[in-house]
Amino acid sequence: MNIDLREHWWIGPVEIPGRLVLAPMAGVSVQAFRRQGRRFGAALVCSEMVSVAGIQHRNERTLGYLRVGGDERPLAIQIFGSDPTAMAEAARFVEAAGADLVDMNFGCPVKKVTKTGAGASLLDDPGHACRLVAAVAGAVSLPVSVKMRRGVADGARTCLEVGPKLVEAGAASLTLHPRSAKQMYTGSADHSLTAELVSLVDVPVIASGDITSRARAQAVLASTGAAAVMVGRAAQGNPWVLTEIMGDERRPSRDEVVAELVLFMRESVRELGEQRAFGFLKKFYGWYLGHGRFPRPFKQELVMLPSLADVEQRLFAAAPGARLVLERLLRDLPDPADEVLLDSLPISIYGGG
Ligand SMILES: Cc1cc2nc3c(=O)[nH]c(=O)nc-3n(C[C@H](O)[C@H](O)[C@H](O)COP(=O)(O)O)c2cc1C
Numbered sequence: 001m002n003i004d005l006r007e008h009w010w011i012g013p014v015e016i017p018g019r020l021v022l023a024p025m026a027g028v029s030v031q032a033f034r035r036q037g038r039r040f041g042a043a044l045v046c047s048e049m050v051s052v053a054g055i056q057h058r059n060e061r062t063l064g065y066l067r068v069g070g071d072e073r074p075l076a077i078q079i080f081g082s083d084p085t086a087m088a089e090a091a092r093f094v095e096a097a098g099a100d101l102v103d104m105n106f107g108c109p110v111k112k113v114t115k116t117g118a119g120a121s122l123l124d125d126p127g128h129a130c131r132l133v134a135a136v137a138g139a140v141s142l143p144v145s146v147k148m149r150r151g152v153a154d155g156a157r158t159c160l161e162v163g164p165k166l167v168e169a170g171a172a173s174l175t176l177h178p179r180s181a182k183q184m185y186t187g188s189a190d191h192s193l194t195a196e197l198v199s200l201v202d203v204p205v206i207a208s209g210d211i212t213s214r215a216r217a218q219a220v221l222a223s224t225g226a227a228a229v230m231v232g233r234a235a236q237g238n239p240w241v242l243t244e245i246m247g248d249e250r251r252p253s254r255d256e257v258v259a260e261l262v263l264f265m266r267e268s269v270r271e272l273g274e275q276r277a278f279g280f281l282k283k284f285y286g287w288y289l290g291h292g293r294f295p296r297p298f299k300q301e302l303v304m305l306p307s308l309a310d311v312e313q314r315l316f317a318a319a320p321g322a323r324l325v326l327e328r329l330l331r332d333l334p335d336p337a338d339e340v341l342l343d344s345l346p347i348s349i350y351g352g353g
């Protein structure tokens with residue numbers, strides 16, 4: 001059976017124009033990543049998790065995560081925290097920033113987050129988890145979604161108990177990454193739990209975990225009844241996995257790979273500033289240039305270079321045709337000045353680059 005990934009579906013009143021979603025990933029899902037994901041076929045993109053404490057304290061870097069571009073939409077901004085009042089306030093910021101959905105993180109397994117009562121630890125406190133959802137849903141007119149793991153402990157089935165309660169509390173959609181928090185990213189995602197969750201709730205469910213190809217996406221959609229599949233790690237430095245999942249199997253040329261990487265670098269600089277982008281981008285070189293696209297030592301060479309201008313120059317030397325591909329890409333992109341919807345935010349966040 002071939003499932004149509006271009007089929008539209010809805011989260012509350014928000015129309016999602018396809019069944020492929022790009023995952024939120026801390027340290028990865030910057031605006032450049034989300035925009036690229038939309039261009040390559042993701043129907044919905046999501047910010048990385050944004051700290052509600054950071055929003056509460058007007059932390060400049062945190063507020064920078066609330067940049068929303070017109071070409072990203074529909075866009076979910078994900079928040080994490082454990083205090084209902086702070087969560088509600090953060091959700092209002094997300095709404096003012098121009099997002100289409102507020103996503104709540106009930107899945108982060110990292111100690112720094114769980115020890116504060118946020119992320120995956122909320123799955124062990126369903127009452128509080130529901131209070132948080134109710135507080136956020138009551139604070140904004142946007143639909144609220146929740147992303148969660150199967151539970152905290154290995155083998156947990158907590159998501160099946162908590163999921164329906166979250167919907168009752170006001171969640172308009174659920175995303176399930178069916179690994180335990182303890183598992184982190186080891187083992188495999190057990191999508192039989194996704195199928196069970198789909199049967200228990202009357203809101204759309206997004207399946208996250210180990211979606212790495214069109215075949216896998218089709219199999220998970222067919223076996224779970226999920227509304228959509230979410231792609232995370234497979235899309236790091238590899239937006240072509242999105243086109244493959246959507247049905248275009250053409251592999252990118254070296255020129256295309258380098259042009260996309262250079263565009264990503266330039267957008268990251270615009271977003272993060274040169275200094276932060278320099279460190280942020282290092283992990284992307286290997287991700288882009290791997291997959292047998294370039295010899296391994298090339299990446300090592302790039303991470304040793306002293307500036308992004310040097311990296312760009314070296315990339316163009318290795319793939320001279322990339323300049324032309326990049327020119328074409330730039331011509332087709334919307335003017336960045338037209339895209340940023342920050343005017344409605346209660347305070348200026350332009351300071352931090
Ligand atoms: C580096 C990294 C950062 C992540 N950050 C977040 C996050 O901020 N919020 C979230 O809900 N999930 C986060 N995740 C989980 C992913 O969204 C996704 O559920 C998980 O990676 C499984 O999907 P995959 O197998 O397609 O990668 C992160 C995953 C990775 C690898």
